[in-house]
Amino acid sequence: MKKIVVESLEAGYVFSVPVYMDADSLFIAANVPLEQKDIDRAIRWNVSEVFTEGEIIDGPGIKRAKGNEEHGQNMSGPRGGLSERGERNGGEGGTLPPEQEAATYAAITNIIQQLNAIFVLIERRQFNVNRRGRQINAISEGLSGIIQNGSMFAVSFVLNGNLAGYPLAKNAVQTAILSTLVFQELSSNKAYNQELLLGALFHDIGMLRLPKAVAEKKGQLSDLERELMQTHVVYGYQIARQELRFNEVSGNIVLQHHERWDGTGYTQQIDGAQINIGAKIISVADAFEAMVNEKPYRNSMTGYEAVKNLLSDNSRRFDPAVLSAFVKIMGIYPVGQEVLLNNGTMARVIESRQQAPFRPLVVITKEKDGTPANNEKPVDLLNQPSLYIIRAIRKQKE
Numbered sequence: 149m150k151k152i153v154v155e156s157l158e159a160g161y162v163f164s165v166p167v168y169m170d171a172d173s174l175f176i177a178a179n180v181p182l183e184q185k186d187i188d189r190a191i192r193w194n195v196s197e198v199f200t201e202g203e204i205i206d207g208p209g210i211k212r213a214k215g216n217e218e219h220g221q222n223m224s225g226p227r228g229g230l231s232e233r234g235e236r237n238g239g240e241g242g243t244l245p246p247e248q249e250a251a252t253y254a255a256i257t258n259i260i261q262q263l264n265a266i267f268v269l270i271e272r273r274q275f276n277v278n279r280r281g282r283q284i285n286a287i288s289e290g291l292s293g294i295i296q297n298g299s300m301f302a303v304s305f306v307l308n309g310n311l312a313g314y315p316l317a318k319n320a321v322q323t324a325i326l327s328t329l330v331f332q333e334l335s336s337n338k339a340y341n342q343e344l345l346l347g348a349l350f351h352d353i354g355m356l357r358l359p360k361a362v363a364e365k366k367g368q369l370s371d372l373e374r375e376l377m378q379t380h381v382v383y384g385y386q387i388a389r390q391e392l393r394f395n396e397v398s399g400n401i402v403l404q405h406h407e408r409w410d411g412t413g414y415t416q417q418i419d420g421a422q423i424n425i426g427a428k429i430i431s432v433a434d435a436f437e438a439m440v441n442e443k444p445y446r447n448s449m450t451g452y453e454a455v456k457n458l459l460s461d462n463s464r465r466f467d468p469a470v471l472s473a474f475v476k477i478m479g480i481y482p483v484g485q486e487v488l489l490n491n492g493t494m495a496r497v498i499e500s501r502q503q504a505p506f507r508p509l510v511v512i513t514k515e516k517d518g519t520p521a522n523n524e525k526p527v528d529l530l531n532q533p534s535l536y537i538i539r540a541i542r543k544q545k546e
């Protein structure tokens with residue numbers, strides 16, 4: 149196999165045989181012109197080399213592949229690449245006890261319902277911080293505990309949970325789960341983590357002050373409606389600071405969560421480092437959550453598609469450092485993602501590997517003939533070179 153440095157590739161190259169990123173993960177098929185986005189994606193995924201037995205047969209100013217080494221131990225990434233999160237939650241072999249998964253789902257559902265009850269009071273202007281402030285702390289601490297004790301299950305809930313109703317509270321809790329995990333990847337500042345969690349849980353609270361016809365509109369917004377919609381961050385800041393008595397940091401997280409990295413967001417149109425890190429994290433988490441959860445006006449994406457979509461941002465909307473932390477957390481195939489394997493069986497990802505994102509730990513869920521697998525047996529794709537993921541499977545519509 150020839151090793152090709154990704155940075156030496158150019159859009160337009162055509163190969164005589166397939167090129168692979170990983171031991172068996174296809175980078176580009178034979179006779180298909182390479183596109184710049186394929187190269188950019190590999191770079192973003194930290195794939196520095198690709199492998200092929202063929203030749204470049206067409207393309208601009210053809211460069212030959214650098215090096216001619218046999219690919220070896222680094223093809224599948226280092227062994228033992230389990231993340232710290234995985235070791236805490238999955239332990240040896242990474243199996244997911246179904247009872248722990250069910251308990252985590254139930255606990256998150258309970259948190260969503262509690263938060264929804266607070267939202268109802270805020271909407272009716274009946275929230276009294278002196279009487280109910282402690283409930284918010286209990287929700288935030290409860291969610292924090294769930295994330296620490298079972299981050300894999302919490303991510304799996306975001307991808308696979310099918311709780312009906314409570315759209316605002318569900319989005320808030322799911323965004324808070326993802327935001328907390330991303331922040332923990334970037335920093336160990338516990339105090340800020342709490343402020344971020346509160347900001348994430350109440351980031352869209354200002355929507356409750358908008359006319360329902362605008363806040364819940366399914367189709368395209370008119371210019372006036374869009375202007376109204378954008379005021380939700382200001383209302384949110386006021387509610388956070390005055391009604392909930394959040395500190396300035398949490399308030400600013402709410403206020404800035406629609407600002408963009410390139411300064412084209414709203415409402416202050418600040419950019420880059422001027423934007424609160426928590427707001428930048430929520431921006432990514434909220435976008436991902438919206439993509440994987442079905443909205444009335446379009447079908448949901450798979451986690452894989454959503455991660456790819458975020459990565460195509462090209463540093464316009466999102467902070468690249470935050471995006472990179474997000475991809476690390478989620479893996480290429482996030483935990484909970486259903487995938488089709490090349491032997492025709494279906495599987496669910498139960499452990500992402502930061503070092504080998506194309507070779508996660510999975511459990512077989514359906515046999516080749518579509519019947520449910522007898523025992524959900526874990527399969528480590530890192531140890532099964534002949535078995536690989538063909539594609540992610542879209543969530544079934546209920």
Ligand SMILES: [Fe+2]
Pocket residue numbers: 351352380405406
């Ligand atoms: Fe928002």
